Amino acid sequence: MSMTIGVPKEIKDQEFRVALTPQAVRGLVAHGYRVVVQRGAGEGSGFSSQQYEQAGAIILADANSTYSEAQLIIKVKEPQPEELGLLRKDHVLFAYLHLAASQSLTEALMASGCTAIAYETTEDAQGQFPLLRPMSEIAGRMSVQLGAHFLEKHQGGSGVLLSGVPGVPPGKVVIVGSGVVGSAATKIAVGMGAEVTVLSLDLGQLREMDLWYKGRVRTVLSSSAQLEVYLSEADLVIGAVYLPAARTPRVISREMVKGMKSGSVIVDVSVDQGGCAETTRPTTHTHPTYIVDEVLHYAVPNIPGIVPHTSTLALTNATLPFIVQLLENGVEQALRRHEGLKKGVNIMHGRLVSAVVGQVHGLPWEAFTALS
Secondary structure, eight states: OOOEEEEOOOOSTTOOOOSSOHHHHHHHHHTTOEEEEETTTTGGGTOOHHHHHHTTOEEESSHHHHHHHOSEEEOSSOOOHHHHTTOOTTOEEEEOOOGGGOHHHHHHHHHHTOEEEEGGGOOOTTSOOTTTHHHHHHHHHHHHHHHHHHTSGGGTSOOOOTTOBTTBOOOEEEEEOOSHHHHHHHHHHHHHTOEEEEEESOHHHHHHHHHHHTTSEEEEEOOHHHHHHHHHHOSEEEEOOOOTTSOOOOOBOHHHHHTSOTTOEEEEGGGGGTOSBTTOOOOOSSSOEEEETTEEEEOOTTGGGGSHHHHHHHHHHHHHHHHHHHHHHOHHHHHHHOHHHHTTEEEETTEEOOHHHHHHHTOOOOOGGGOO
16 A cells, blocks of 8 residues: 655754755645645745645644654654654655764654654665755854854854955855865855865865865864864864765864864864864754854754755755655565665664764664564
8 A cells, every 4th residue: 555645843942944945845745645644734935735735635633643644754853852752663755864863762763663764864876864964054154154144242252253355355165175165164264255274085176176275264174283273273164074874973072172272163063973172062053152252152053944945945855766766566576676775774664774973972773684
């Protein structure tokens, strides 16, 4: 029997994205699939319930009925505490999970008996992370914009304008990491006219940046000593460190933060996976910042949620082919046929199948191939 697709409304603080656009729903319905959407799920992204209904979705009043009617739950962010009790053994959850950052969420999903597939660990045929990339690009671009905002004096920052003005030097932006987030942040920081330094362990990526920006960006092979030097001079630091499925290493120590200038800003995009600064703790869009040692920290895990229209379109473009795989082949066959999708599975029928998550939390795990 074909699975019913359920799209609940996101309830994480200030999370305005939705997992599917009306256009995506129209395509799924045209291929014979049943889609239920919680009333108001798309409003934050600029999509009305009427648009979903016109696309062929069944509009349901609340989360309870949406979870009850569906077998394949398509979300953006990880289930919140109020949603965990709605998950069943026959549910397949497809969403950003970041389980390495939360043992309690991992254990709750296991207890539900569901199968949980993480966007952020799903791979394509080239071994890349196509569902993580668009949100990382958005978060990277937004990180510099947010940092520039919080550098304003009335926001608690030092009052530095990143671009500078004629006769006054630009602000100094230090980007820690050269992957998708770091590259996106570099593009915006350069565009703003800042003085940009990128520290990374990946010489290949640094070489590409050096060639692309033709000396406009300083590239540095990262080490504790180099970090300490460049952080002490920075006006804005972007944390862009990422390890697939694992907790982010804390490469910025408390002592390094103490050595930073008063009123400087850290935007730790790595917070989804625990953060790359020892002083990082998750914040929300409602209360996005805090100060440690006179350094303002911004550590909101769902940065793309503040530009939900763009984010929803980009996310659906990436997830839809994988959703179709699950629907056309059935979950277990799709996972066996599609190696990249299989790598997205963190929990299968309530059993942890991610070695990395198991090791991070000290939880027992089983290899996917050992499961029936």
